[in-house]
Amino acid sequence: MRHIPEDELHAYLDQGLSRSQCVEIESHLAGCPACQGARDGIAALRDRTTALLSRLAPTRGVPPGFDTLRRRAAEVAFQRRRRLQSVAWAASLVAAVALGWTGSSLTGDRAPVQAAQRQELPAPVPIAEPASRQAVAAAPPASASRAAMPAARQAPARRAPRHSPDSSATAADRAAVLAVLDPVPALELSPIDKPRADDSPELEGMWRTMSWDGAQAEAGTSVPHIGGLPIVRVQVQVSENVGQRPLMVVAQQLSSGQVIRTIEGPAPDVSQLLARRAMSDPDSAGSTADSTGPRGDGGAHSMAMQMGDRMLAITGALPTDSLLAMIRRMNAEMRSRR
């Protein structure tokens, strides 16, 4: 009968063996004085080791209360969140600057300065160079109800790409998408032109940028948007007819970084906006010729749907069938909410 190897006796005494192994060893030990002696020797060795190591113990040691550690952990988590938030905020600011100009070129963004002051929008962004080229091309088709916007008040043209192209969708953009979760307050970055000497007080139908909450308060459930996509910007053009729901443009960002806009408002206003957008498009295509974007088929498409005297529209650099699918879904959602 074989004797128990030394390492098995260590494992046995350390309770590192299975139940069946223990039974086997114990039955052998019962009838083997040699192994009993070996076991006692190893037990003594274990005790000596433990005694020697116990000398290597720090003398001090009143442990702090666990709540102290909890507070520290909470503090660490808070610091980490703050760091992440500030990074995300910076990223969203970068994205918002790029997207903000994009939005302004679609909607015209012609908020008169007095309106800006009244509504406490961010301070006007001083623009050094007049964006004459785009402004001329995008001069709005003046309607009877809406005063013509002077070309010089046109939102500044920027060399930022109109639609964040796939190829340049940077980590910052993606971070911004994560940061701008639905529904969040729209980023309050509205480029506003410098005041002009002859501010025409009869200007009406001004645009203003508002928060998501504000837009919902104003238009109830009919703020046009695609559920699940982060909201980049909400712009509202107050209707001159009291009681009528305003014209709203909601910019949302796809995961690819592209921005699509959903527009809802009185039918004439929406069609006018789309027409203006179509007019200004060729010019802006020229101004972003140096950008490397998948503009391919001429950039943005629009899709509109009339619902009584209101119109729902969607624009974006997407295939028309995608836009069609989106507008159908949105229409169904808005109907079901009503």
Added chain:
Amino acid sequence: MTDELEQLYQSTYTAVVRFLYRKVWDAERAEDLAQEVFVRALAHRPDKPRAWVFAVAANLARDEARSAMRRKRHLTLLKGDPISQPTVAPSADDTVEHDEQVASVQEALNTLTPRDREILLLWDAGLSYPEIAAQTGLAVGAVGTTLARARRRLVDAHDRQHAQTRNHAAHS
């Protein structure tokens, strides 16, 4: 609700401090690191907290040893001093004997291979064979073999030292 981690903290904090102390040889630092381990555990909420705590403690001690080595190298470059072994400095007369005892065990422990030392310290910290195996990558069956060797070496090294000091004392 009593937190599982809080219970673990009450039952193993001292063992974690001891485990760390035997690696960094600085009581205060060992306590700081042990608290850091539990703060991290609170943030992580690991599935197997006991094994996790010792794995993180081992990592922190390793990082600590590396940066201590870097600091020491830097100091050596500055001073041109030879690198000295970290030992517990004797402070007062009544603690001299205790300090000598500590130093002798410390030296004995240093004669072990890093792996044997690690496994012995994990065992002494209260980890089970499967926990030790999981942390060190050893087979469970090999833990007993390693511990048998480590214990034997530690005791032998210590006895050898003791015999030497006694010889020195007898000759002088």
